[in-house]
Amino acid sequence: MPRGKSSFICRECGHASPGWLGRCPECGSWNTIVEEITKPSAGPSRAGAVAVAAPAPIRLVDVDAGAHSRIDTTLGELNRVLGGGLVAGGVVLLGGEPGVGKSTLLLQALLGMERAGVPTLLVSGEESAPQVKLRSRRLGGEASELRLLTETQTEVVVACLENLRPAVCVVDSVQTLWSAEISSAPGSVAQIREATGQLLRVAKSKGLALLLVGHVTKDGELAGPRVLEHMVDAVLSFEGERAQPFRILRAVKNRFGSTNEVGVFQMAESGLEEVPDPSSVFMEEGELRSGSAVVPVLEGSRCLLAEVQALVAPSSLAMPQRVARGVDRNRLAMIVAVLSRRARIPLPKCDIFVNVAGGLVIEDPAADLAVALAIASAWQDGPTGKGVAGFGEISLTGKVRYVMQGEKRIQELTRRGFQKVLLPARNGEEYRASGGILSGLTLVAVTDIGEAVKNRSG
Template identity: 50%
Template sequence: MKPAVSPRRPRRNRKDAARAGHRGGRSARNATRWVVAKVRVQSVFVCRECGAHAPRWMGRCGSCGAWGTVNEQLPASVAPIRAGAVTPVRLGDAGESPAPRTGTGIDELDRVLGGGLVEGSLVLIGGEPGIGKSTLVLQALAHMSRAGDVLLITGEESIDQVRTRAQRLAVDCEAVGVVAETSLETVVAAIETLRPAVVAIDSVQTLVSDAIDGAPGTVTQVRQAAASLMKAAKTTGVTVLLVGQVTKDGGLAGPRMLEHLVDTVLIFEGEEMRSHRILRAVKNRFGSIDETGLFEMRARGLESVADPAGLFLDAHRGQVGSCVFPAIQGSRALLVEVQALVGHTEVVPPRRVGVGVDRTRLAQVIAVLSRHAGLRLGDQDVFVSVAGGIRALDPATDLAIALAIVSAHRGVPVAPGAGAFGELALTGAVRPVGHAARRLAALAAQGFEIAVMPRTATDAVPESSGAPRRAEVDGVTQALDVACAR
């Protein structure tokens, strides 16, 4: 009897096994590749000037038109959302006392801020490099250190450099704490731990967050820095001063989104060859934005100008193409000089250039003079400038601009000791403007004898013994007869 033979398993060909293993490995690799593709992080392209997003890299930003500002960035990680119950508070139960303020010890800075720094606020001070932002902040910290703890976090200078600058300015900074740090997380931890009254960061473009990829000063970094500092200021009650740079066109460097993240935005301006500096508020949640602070840069730092009424007037009055205008800057009136130059040109169309004035209103004034005063400027270039770097955007500047242009065109100076203010209508009439009493008082303080002004003022102007003589006019032709007669 033959022994039972177990059924033989079919032999597997080596080629079949290799082929099967190859199929299995390829399937595994495909599955792995599919998983990686699903979790791949897509980079984004962001303009570092305006913060606009683009689907791909481009040489020019499609939103703001800037060249070479679109950079590739990785998206920031998003923390999980934590939902919780909220309890609203009625405004009537929140308390009637205003938010406490801290005086900076600098009169002009307190004027622009509305009386001082509000507790727990975030203030941004912008300006061109070298204009004096760091000097202003250092002087303010030195004054405030006498009443409480203050902290200066510098990312652009070392501690020795800050000490050297303080010695050069003769500023008493012995009680000012200084930290040289650029890590955002370290800065926030220092604010929450030390809790000084005021913290100044110079500058916000140097802060870097370890949780976000990107170079310092990029859109993502600056946005994260502003948001983290705002949260720290509101939770601890510490006032935070941020120093920021501005671009060539005057906008805040980096993303313009800083302007709506902070409570107050101050712009420090000035001409390179002049010692005067102007501090403006373009946003202020706790005060007016109409105030202007005036400073003078000297060897010992910035000094407030207490009486700037005639600060921007030329010593040589009565020149051709010049007219004095009382401008309203917040709660005070400043006398500024409007200068005009008219010259023949072969260029078509002729140029209309305005510095410190609204160019649209300049074109409107020229059209009114051509239509109602018979002034032929079709082949003439017209240049108008406000001396001293002041921006006179008030419609009351129209009459002074018109008198300066006519004076330059006719070659005769404006009447000696005369100032002018009033708005020009398209019909050639001189319309009334506000704050006439303050304008007249400013002219009287500087010894002006004649005020060319609208016949009807919007506010009652009482007669006073020292006020200049009022030359009230109804139209532009009458104003020219009074101030620019041959």
């Protein structure tokens, strides 16, 4: 095949230059020039004179959707996030920080599928065969028939896939692949895009379910181009703190299912264990101390109980510290300001540290009230009452606002034996009107943050 001609194009304005430049001479943007390949066309053609046969479109009614039956990955939590399993011809990108357990998760799934009789292939560009063998030993699958290819050239991987025709293939990682067509180094935007493009074509044409591992940059973005996210069918993100055993698998995008579901795993000696009932795994054991508050947060269709912890200490700094782990820093600043102004707690001269136990990252705005309760509890040095939880969004005026799916949150607290919950008035009314069971749980409706702080103790 003739080698393509490479040129360098600015992603912002489309300016073409013969070599790579740090700054586009046309629009002045930095780091926007990427390598592109123009493949010479096969036959003689003149612009506007390409002869093509008119295609016959097929009717939707005639399309066989059965071809898209799901492949069970043997990991229930992974199936849940994928929307019921892998889809033949579907391409999934799995991103995550170094060491979070991406290779472990996918090797575990491959070993399971191989055991279940699904033909699989692992393409490892990052680890040698003995390294993979060592990991499989840890996962209890060293005697597996799983086929392994340690290769980084895209064309060779494609040739192997076309020849071997596995049903599922994992490429670990897409950043190590390189193509002879492109002169940029492996890991560059052009290389990653070319590799993904080539693999995508094989996957779609041969009905192969493809899983690509992608690294994440320091900013939490998938390394290289975001364009990869548009090319693939699903983007999963594997999150968790390395020091903590829990890992959350989330779908950022999914063409074949909801992006609402999360999977929860626990990293153990023998690999990743599934946590099918993760409701209280993120809570610390024992009684709640001063400075903590419990909140039921929604992760997909499940409700987890999270523990927010706060520490408030007089500051000697001109700009007191605000440290947030597991909650958004700007959200924390807002809650602190509202507590100072609307609940008359003098926090401006205090250092404030907030942490969510178990390494969980909360995006649910319903956690606002728990953050405020934890800070109030830390400042007053009195624990939030035993068996007390709270949820609700806090507005700048100090009002505690209605949140979605209050019913599910209340049900979870009831199931876990909580005695009291502070919640937005409308959520309480809604639950009572629906005739929900409370069995020992008292609903305390709070309209503003001052009222919530007063009602905090058990």
